[in-house]
Amino acid sequence: MDSQHIAIIGYGTAGQAAALSLSRDGHRVEVFERAPELGPVGAGFLLQPTGLQVLWELGLLRQVMAHGRRVDRLYGETPCGRAVMDMRYAGLDARLFGVGMQRGALFSLLADAWAEHGEVHRGHAIDAISEDTRRIRDQQGRWHGPFDLVIAADGSASQLRGFTGAVEREAIYPWGALWQLVPQGGWAWGNELRQRYVAARKMIGLLPVGTRPGDDTPRLSFFWSLPVADFDAWRARGLPAWRDEVAHLWPEADARLDDTVDADQLARASYRDVTLRYWHRDRLVVLGDAAHGMSPQLGQGVNMALMDALALRDALRTQASVPAALHVYQRERQAHVGVYQFWSRWLTPIFQSDRDVIARARDLAFLPMGRLPGGRGHMLRVLSGTQHGFFGALSLKPDFLAALQG
Template structure:
């Protein structure tokens, strides 16, 4: 088939690789003039790592990323709020902290046609026949046998499915940057510190990237979107002083931050769909299911979407049947994460102090209960499927993880 992919983020990159390898002719349209990653770092779960294994880039990802074995959150006084360890899910299980630049480069290297991406081409619409695309200069592209919209949480193509249930911005966002890891005391843990739900500081080890051998941490600071400009106008020093009070070790990691411009802003959306496709148009990644970052599943979901779409097109002879299969398979998995992301967000990003107090008291004990612990760990690893099911990882992939752990 002749396939158009809109957007060259993780979902678009993975879709381009997988569909091209199956013999389809893939054209990618990217609005940026220069190809590159957007964002600091992320945590890949075993489900996402399995897709990288199938793409043939797992070894390179492991070489650049940083193995994460524990997720720990506490209050400034040292009271534990969250403590989850991958070993409780399986002895060979772990997450992988990565810089977005590292994954972007590995996926770009895996697709031989990357130089043919239509750069600086912003697609704004789809014709009623869902076979033609229009860019912001009025030019039409096509016809295509399939249009894969991977244009992110702010997707301009989502509406063309005529299946949008909800599409609203979250009031809270984050500031982020990459900092040298240095002598950080927790090189295999995601560490977070909370002040009620009003403030959250996080540091995630994300390893290196091609061309830069300095191990780094991804730093983030939770902030209401409406306060971004106020924070910038207040200047850097009062904010750094506050971090020094709340978390001295984190403050030392920021010694090279000289200006507010060194930190990027991130905002999020909550988008749910009745339908992920219409005729020859289909959504993947955040375009299909944008959610808050509380569960850290965005990159994992994008990779899994691309793989599921490839598998559905292999299994069905008709495009419409393949897209039905793709949505059925992925929506069953994604829905539980959208549910928990929506309900957990006020516990960590809001001004609801009473709810935050309840979190501090009850979250850790719930995670120690046999039923609660198993559910939390499956949600963490991306293997929860519905409220009661679980996704099975492939035995060959688990052997690859075991071999890596044995090194």
């Protein structure tokens, strides 16, 4: 395909990865971002082998490993120390691991890699797309275009996916989380995601996320789950009372909060369950959370966004027209994403809800199920991002696996 004039709306992970990969293929890319200043949103995340493979293809694996923190194990327990979840990447393949990373670190790496390729129009909130899907309108009423391709990568709260005419489900999960980056200090589990559960009503988690450019302090991503409707009540209750509760449930976690003196240091996060019948119309296509938002239980949001961007690049490489490429892109990505949307929807109330009976069943059955031959392999493939449908698996590239070992 010849060089195309492409508009990307949103400069999060999906938009950044699409801008970089498409610009390198010779396309003329313009990015429109509603924020007046560019920067990441959120604390930390877990890169899975699938997301790492995308960053390897973009030539960024070395920088990712320099700033991120290798994670070999995911472990969850009750406050009395009873194991609920124990998953190790080596149980699937000894060469595999995850990488905990700060959003600021990945944002900087992708932005620096794209710096010479295109332009970001900051402070441009795009609110409409023309009927022929070639033009976009900003908040001032100005139209931009025409474009050969318009990519909506404006996140789980997307205002633009509706222009596909294909929104099937768009629901806000009743439970959200408070997030903060804290110094790693003497944290004992430097290569593990650790979680602690009180039924499904409370969940504390700490993930090692390494450093970011300009800050060499290794950090943890701390999160505390609670209902979205309780955010204001949590703040009104006061930080000292909450710190007392954290200390009672997990003293080691509370010790990491010594620098937390203001409730505003913890960011609020909410999540959406989003399903589209199809992800494109004419020359408009939707990427990342805008296309398939889900709860964070499976930790796949960033990884799916990276995979979307590379799949779109590859479809444009192999097809003779934009509409044909968008059809191929959707067919490939929906086949992979579907099982993650299913499990995310069903696992969320097991870990975030007021259903105590379900939580007790989880505490009894989750760990034994993960030790069964069939269940163990499926769980580990879902964790690593390599599950394809309910019975298939994605193959990682041998050269990438060799690079991981290096």
